[in-house]
Amino acid sequence: MKELKKRIREEGKVIGSEILKVDHFLNHQIDPVLMFKIGEKFADIFENKEVSKVITIESSGIAPALMTGLALKVPVIFARKKKPVTLDEGSLSTEIFSFTKQVSNTVYIEKGMLTADDHVLIIDDFLANGEASLGLTKIIEMAGAVVVGIGIVIEKSFQDGRKRLDHAGYPVFSLARIASLENGQVTFIER
Ligand code: 5GP
Structure with a gap:
């Protein structure tokens, strides 16, 4: 997605050689106009998958x-990272290791939120x-629902996530794919 890559080039800050900070439009301050376009793009890509629910963390x-x-x-x-008192007993949960925080979190969704009839699209901001x-595929499958695809805003293709998801057989589509963040430079995989 051209506009997204332009924003990453102009506003992204590289931290070390593995982390991209995009706090001006995605992770802290949010640009709703760009998010709207991102939503439309994912909807276009996955329109034939009979998506019944979207899930994220x-x-x-x-x-x-x-x-x-x-x-x-x-x-x-959205899967919750803390179990609120309002969540019914028997919620679905799984452990997820956070790349940016370097800790494991248990994430939860309420039982019954997904059913065996659901066709679920996973959306996330980054793939590392x-x-x-x-983790989300596990929760979806625990509910007996089907994962129809995974939509990622920014994929860091030099890390293992893409390989692991491809290997597991899930259709993955990323709007921007980063080949490298070496030397403070963002290099994209051009299609
Ligand atoms: P993964 O679970 O694929 O290892 O990491 C993805 C999650 O970690 C995303 O949900 C995102 O919040 C966070 N993350 C991973 N890499 C980056 C990064 O370079 N920048 C930011 N802002 N978040 C990241």
């Missing part, structure tokens, strides 16, 4: 997931080692 996945749900006119679920996406 709080908090950075919520903006692109919500816009995708809006474009597809389906509900959006694939822990978040693979």
